[in-house]
Amino acid sequence: xxxxxxxxxxxxxxxxxxxxxxxxxxxxxxxxxxxxxxxxxxxxxxxxxxxxxxxxxxxxxxxxxxxxxxxxxxxxxxxxxxxxxxxxxxxxxxxxxxxxxxxxxxxxxxxxxxxxxxxxxxxxxxxxxxxxxxxxxxxxxxxxxxxxxxxxxxxxxxxxxxxxxxxxxxxxxxxxxxxxxxxxxxxxxxxxxxxxxxxxxxxxxxxxxxxxxxxxxxx
Numbered sequence: 001x002x003x004x005x006x007x008x009x010x011x012x013x014x015x016x017x018x019x020x021x022x023x024x025x026x027x028x029x030x031x032x033x034x035x036x037x038x039x040x041x042x043x044x045x046x047x048x049x050x051x052x053x054x055x056x057x058x059x060x061x062x063x064x065x066x067x068x069x070x071x072x073x074x075x076x077x078x079x080x081x082x083x084x085x086x087x088x089x090x091x092x093x094x095x096x097x098x099x100x101x102x103x104x105x106x107x108x109x110x111x112x113x114x115x116x117x118x119x120x121x122x123x124x125x126x127x128x129x130x131x132x133x134x135x136x137x138x139x140x141x142x143x144x145x146x147x148x149x150x151x152x153x154x155x156x157x158x159x160x161x162x163x164x165x166x167x168x169x170x171x172x173x174x175x176x177x178x179x180x181x182x183x184x185x186x187x188x189x190x191x192x193x194x195x196x197x198x199x200x201x202x203x204x205x206x207x208x209x210x211x212x213x214x215x216x217x218x219x
Contacts, residue, residue, distance in 0.1 A: 001013055001089045001103055001210050004103075004211070005101070005103075008093055008097040009091050009093045010091070010093065011090070012049070012052045013048065013088070014089070015086055016086065017041075017043075021044055021046075023042070023043050024060070024063075025062055026064055027064065044083070046081075048081070048089060049071070049081060052092040053074070053077070056092060058074065070157070073092070077094060078094075078098070078100060078101065079092035079093065080102045080103045080153045084106055084107055084208070085107055087208055091212070096217055098214050098216060099158065099217050100155070100215040101213070102149070102155070103153065103211070104146045104147075104149035104150045104153065104212075105208055106208070106209040108207050108209050109142060111139075111142050115141075116128070116141045116145075119145055120141075120165075124169060128140055128141060128144065134174075135174055140172070143172070143202055146210075146211040147211045150200055151163070151181050153213070155187065158187070159187055163185060167183065168181050168182065168184065169182045169184065177202055177203055178199065178201050179200045179202060180199055181200065182196070183198070190216075190217075190218050191217075198213050200213040200214075
């Protein structure tokens with residue numbers, strides 16, 4: 001993931017759970033009914049986030065969740081977290097370095113039956129067919145899903161409202177591992193300019209799909 005983000009964004013990754021990681025006071029509440037796997041993911045990804053805070057020169061703190069399950073960062077910090085089987089990551093930056101960041105990781109495998117039809121817009125169906133023919137070794141249906149997850153994670157802290165799968169069109173450039181996003185819902189302003197597009201990066205490595213979106217700081 002570090003390779004998909006600019007240097008002003010600090011990334012800490014883990015390919016397994018950290019045995020001695022423990023939840024901070026306040027975090028335990030969110031784990032009261034969690035199964036063991038969910039508990040390990042929650043604790044390890046927050047351990048990664050606290051390591052990223054340390055790289056930014058900031059002390060470790062509890063990272064609680066908001067009403068929409070978004071991570072609540074300390075003052076002056078923004079970021080994004082993700083986890084899937086065998087992978088956890090946190091990407092953090094100081095406010096002002098970027099406007100927002102979203103990251104996502106997924107297993108490199110086709111989406112379950114019927115899911116692509118739910119997440120894809122009509123124009124994305126055509127693009128999916130083209131990439132499936134040209135790059136059959138890549139599960140572009142799951143790459144699309146991951147990209148839209150990153151889009152939402154970058155959008156929400158600025159807009160504070162829902163963005164559906166149908167509210168964004170993602171177009172990939174497989175030759176350089178980038179994608180562009182066209183938003184179909186009125187968004188927040190960044191530096192006085194309405195947010196109507198985004199750009200992102202993607203990669204498939206070690207059985208994982210990794211995606212990121214960075215919204216530059218105003219100016």
